Amino acid sequence: MTHITQDSCTINLVEASIELDVIDRRILRVLQANGRATYDQLAAEVQLSASAALRRVKRLEEAGVIAGYAAVVPPARVGLGLTAFISVRLEKHTETHKRNPMDLFKASVQVWPEVVECVALTGETDYQLRVVVEDMGHYSRFIMDTLLKHPSVEDCKTSFVMESVKSASATPV
Numbered sequence: 001m002t003h004i005t006q007d008s009c010t011i012n013l014v015e016a017s018i019e020l021d022v023i024d025r026r027i028l029r030v031l032q033a034n035g036r037a038t039y040d041q042l043a044a045e046v047q048l049s050a051s052a053a054l055r056r057v058k059r060l061e062e063a064g065v066i067a068g069y070a071a072v073v074p075p076a077r078v079g080l081g082l083t084a085f086i087s088v089r090l091e092k093h094t095e096t097h098k099r100n101p102m103d104l105f106k107a108s109v110q111v112w113p114e115v116v117e118c119v120a121l122t123g124e125t126d127y128q129l130r131v132v133v134e135d136m137g138h139y140s141r142f143i144m145d146t147l148l149k150h151p152s153v154e155d156c157k158t159s160f161v162m163e164s165v166k167s168a169s170a171t172p173v
Helices: 022-033 039-046 050-062 101-109 136-147
Strands: 009-012 017-020 082-090 115-120 127-133 153-160
Touching: 017 022, 022 039, 022 050, 039 050, 082 101, 082 136, 101 115, 101 127, 127 136, 136 153
Parallel strands: none
Antiparallel strands: 009 017, 082 127, 082 153, 115 127
């Protein structure tokens, strides 16, 4: 159970339970804005010594609050100019597979490079995929040669992104 107050919250994880205070939240905001900040820069921003900032960051990493660091790469800058959201409906029962259709699909999604995000949903759609591809030809090949050939996929519907209004990688802390 998570307890949240205005200045702090407790996050219960499988590995550990950690109390987040105001300084921890500041650290998280700074690192989300600039994951390459040095400990000296981070310390100055959150008004701590560099060693205290380092200790707090290590604690947050060990507790899984900070899961990793990554470069943000706009897809269009690397030749991936088309983004699509694909709603996928799976067959519910199958006699031909030894594995559950959802487990089979989840395992396959992990190796499809076009899929940058996959979420399970409630309602009529089982999964929503965010796919980035070069162009319509690349999209067509992905749909026809990969997604629709998957034995668990019953149907899919696509919406193409016309304009990105907001895209945030930071979690509001």
